[in-house]
Amino acid sequence: MRATLGPLPLDPATLRLLHAWVTHPRSAFWQMQGATYDDVAVEYVGIAASPTHDAWLGRVDGEPIFLAETYDPAADPHLRDLPELEPGDLGMHVLVAPPTGPPRPGLTRAVLAAVMAHCLADPAVRRVVVEPDVRNTAIAALNAEAGFVVARHVALPGKTAALSFCTREAHGASRLSRLETTR
Known part of the structure; x- marks a missing residue:
């Protein structure tokens, strides 16, 4: 399974x-459940115009x-004042498409x-x-597998x-990371 990223x-x-x-209902943590096509277009055109935020389309095979x-957390109005941020930090969000077809074991790990x-x-x-979101236990487990450590809980919109x-x-x-090197 080969996962790659390119410009959106x-x-x-x-x-x-x-x-x-x-x-999609499985994407509730993305917070765009009621978005129209135009809402999505405006959001991603805005990201494309931003000097501190980028969107990438990922492909598997x-x-x-x-x-x-990816984004600069120091430029994010909801994060920039957090004392934990340091120079060299890069923010990241990832969304895997809702499944269509038989399960693909290892897909989400390959994506991350x-x-x-x-x-x-x-x-x-x-x-x-x-x-x-603290309620997203699936991504919490995967993040831990990637080496993320929770610093604290913070209230965000x-x-x-x-x-x-x-x-x-x-x-x-x-x-x-060990799984990455065995492919």
């Missing part, structure tokens, strides 16, 4: 795909399967491994920052978040 095309077909993904976003490799490819990145950090060293020693 802002064409109608990709935006329709994103709309289906972010509004050539098929679009996931969305990743590719996203972490993408984030850490920049030598200026010292840590990856995530802030998932629409959620209580588990502010978490993953250093290069912690990811290199993680179970997920």
Whole structure:
């Protein structure tokens, strides 16, 4: 299973795909359940125009399967005043498309491994920052497998978040990183 990331095309077909993904009931933690196609288009056109936030379309074996976003947490109005932030931090969000077809064991791990490799490819990145909803126990377990450590819970719009950090060293020693090297 090979997962890759590339720039997010802002064409109608990709935006329709994103709309289906972010509004699906399994994507509740993405907080876009009631979004229209136009809402999604505005959101991702805005991200494309931002100097501190990027969106990436992820493919597994050539098929679009996931969305990743990277951002500067020091530029995020909800995070920038957190004392835990440090120079070299890169924020990350990941959304795996709702399943269509038979289960694909290892898919989510392959996706997160590719996203972490993408984030850490920049030598200026010292840590990856995530802030998932504390109720999202599935991503909490996967984040721990990747080397993330929860610093604390913080109140963010629409959620209580588990502010978490993953250093290069912690990811290199993680179970997920070991899976990356065995492919």
